Amino acid sequence: MLETIERKPILSIFLIVVTMLGFSIDYLPVSIMEARNFITAREMVIDGNWLLTTMNGLARYEKPPLPTWLTACFGMLCGIKNLLALRLPAILCVALAGIGIYKVSFNILEHKLHSFYNALIGVTSFYVIGIVIEAPWDIYTHAFMLISIYYLFQLFRTEQNLKYSVLAGSFMGLSILCKGPISIYALLLPFLIAYGFVYGYRLNRTKIGSIFMSIIIALCIGGWWYFYVRINDPETFLAIAQKETGNWSSYNVKPFYYYWSFFTQSGIWTIPAFIALLYPYMKSRVSNLRAYHFSLLWTLTAVVLLSLIPEKKSRYLMPVLIPMAINTGFYIEYLIRSFKTLNDKRETFPVYFNFGLIALIGLAFPLVGFFIAPQLNGVLLFWFALASLALFGIGLFILIQLKSKNIKLVFYSCIGFIAAILIAVLPLTKTQVASNYHPISSLSEEASQQGLKVYSFSTVAPEMIWQFGDKIPELKNEDNQIHLPNETKFGMLATSISPEDQNLLNANYHIELITTYDLNRADQDSRQYNGRLFADYYILIKK
Template sequence: MPEVSKKYLYILVLVGVIIFMSNLDVMYVNIMEARNFITAREMVNMDNWLLTTMNAEPRYEKPPLPTWFTALSAMLFGFNSLFALRLPAALLALFLLFYFFRLIPRLKIGQKQAFLASLILASSFYIIFAGRNGQWDIFTHGFMMAAIYYLWKFFGQTHGLYKNALLAALFFGFSFMSKGPVSLYALLLPFLIAYGVVYGLKGFSRKKKPFLLFLFTAIIISGWWFLYVRLVDPVAFTRITTVETTRWANYNVKPFYYYWSFFTQSGIWTIPAFVGLLYPYLKRRVCNHKAYVFSLLWTLSAVILLSIIPEKKARYLLPVMIPLALNTSFYIEYLFRKFREMPLKEKWVVYFNHGLIAAIGIVFPVGAYFVLDLEGYWFWYVMTSIILFGIGAAIIYFLKKQKYPKVFYLTVVFICGIMLTGFPLTYALLENPKFRNISELQNKYEFNIYELRNTTPELIWEYGEPISNLSEEEVLQLDDEKMGLLLMEKDSVFVQQQDRFRIISSERYDLNYVHPEKSGYKDRLIRRFYVLEKKE
């Protein structure tokens, strides 16, 4: 690796560590994380490493590779450490950046643009979200990025074919073992479409044997766990697979055009990303037209393929952010070269985009002072105010001087500043005076605790162990002399009207971190806890 490339890589790793690892344990556990963390905990506590479970029930919706990594991290640092539980996802975000950075020069693009594209990717909103969250999307796409890198080498070289085929198969299998065929469809297939159209597959006939090795190895690594579960627990596997397959067509259905604001998911790069998609404008301004067409086709193919699937969620756009960052870098590289010479009618977009970011930094000290409850957060408020105000002022200064490279780098530093000092201020927005954690019930009572009907992952996670979920009929058939029953407040009428058990006490638990008067406050995170005693 050239020295300049090493320098860029070291800076990229530093930026990645700041963005993905600083204050990693600040945010509370969300529903997707709770499901994954419960499964990891039950792997360790109940030895369910292959037949994975959630709340002691089969959970075969997702393959187990990311959960294995999470379980191992928790075994090293403890399940009480959110940093440990989220660390594997953060490391996979760095892994994704590494292979993304390594791939771009193979398009005959300079190391500097590869560096710029990687910084754009690292600071894109949905990449930040996925890399700091204990969800498995970053795993499947991170591993597939590595597979794409070795497939590019496989298609573009005449030597090392078997080595590249095996490495591509290994990471393809890891991607499949992270979230099934998601990345195959949303990242690899669009890549193959764009590669085939722009670069073609010349000389592929001489590579058939190593390619067959790739297919065979990839299928073995991808499929062994699914086959094992299908053979050992066929009833649960078939039931879960049927439900998951049906959801693709019937659950959370959105119109075809739902994803066509996809570029907004890049966050601070929304406007540059949009400009980068304007082929008539950029086609004569980019440094490598062929590579630009490839990145544009890769991006648009991914969006179209995702749009075909009836089930749609904003987070499914994560794989689109990868080629979009590459595509956006062509516009950014053009600004690096030509910003001073550009006419004002082209510059106003740059002034507006970065001026808006600068304005946010400059007004933050005043805005945060009036909006946030800063008691206990003054240190973070002062540090964040100094950093964001300083960066905002510097962006304005260098915009006036027309030094776009400094403006670009300051924008990345702006994100780093938010992650380093601004993230702890999140809780200044989330104070819930009624908050009471269900974890208080751990080891408090010697009798059994059950839950009526509803299973809420966050509740199970905080409680620390599985809770039996029962229907009304099953509750009334219990022979426990004394027991605890968790239920949603709207179901309290069941306890009050039944005559088999006497109510000894009642308490309310609220797992919402959000204030009751703000959006995001969820009734499903509230439970009424009854201590019941069997009537004689």
């Protein structure tokens, strides 16, 4: 079976990603960034706002619409409330990124199996998986840009200028239509710098013309939506653009060295990723020194360029994980090739420590049942038994193969370990629901039965709007202007009301607190409790 998987790497990458993420990812709660995407997709389907995109009825031009279009299309096919269907386009983009890593790797290595290792490291890295939930636009823009980079690679090295310039420009344009120029700066520019230093550019007039054609195609595909919105809603577009560009230098500002622990974002590959960055150690051990120079320089250049931007968030490191997967693959390939002959404890200890720790986690997982046993019943008990059996078995197998120094099977077992966690452990998160958890999913129907329209006094969490299932108009806008509705009786959600606003409402309405909706799965006294995820629900009757 292993030979079949290795013989068809692209199909294997696709099936591995879909299997890992397609079974249980709908158990995870919707994040704030996801909710924004899903709300906009819902309003595309229901209200027809496909070009002048909206969120909760208000203009939403902060992000280009391609990811939301794809989400909306899957929602139309499978149901706009089907969480797995809405997440499926992002899952497919993880697979596309994995295929892109394989194709780019094969270009520089001309080694099928080594390229396959690189792709598996990429698709099982922590933030590559996490970005599907935390910031769905990112995986789209970087996946499309990676395919563009593959075709640029072909353009630089072959004479098929027209074919590859059109393909490179098209995928670059799709990347721009997902998140603007972000991936150009974070992924493409570091690639171009690394490629120029390591391989050099052999440019003639025809090649320069082909590159120029790629740029024109990219700008046309990626820029037409911006032009359309600029023409049709210029005032709102310019205000949003000014706010977004201002955030780069004034919002979430972190020091230059904030990203220096970037290799930890690879999760299970943290130690191998760190060792692979140690050039003095790796230079005499890699199978292709020039390709290693390229992947190392691509990785480090991406980190430096991202560090120059004042605004920093951990998830912005996601594009770094792409060249770093290729770079880490050199160390994994070296271990697979040479570990059986290594006797130096300075070399073997990190290997035994890293993979031994993973094995021990798998062996220890069944003990978790003693702590969560009261919450395990019915289908949850099935998932726990499945997870325990899988992780214990994989952990034991890793230890056996470590003893035999068979790093290839250890490596594949780690891929299985990640898959087992995503498939069988994620459903257990359903046990982690605090007593204060009170979903808002039934409010829309209840208010409709009572003949009430529901408003929010100010902004409520996007997750709450998504779960509500419809728009929740705001009574108080960003400029603190209050617009009271015409209805004599209506529902109102509010997270907080100032004394001045309370006096205004009391002067006009009889106010009754009905309940509190709380989407937190953690207790109120917990550090994980998010005060943004609750709202009091009132019914107001005009005096």
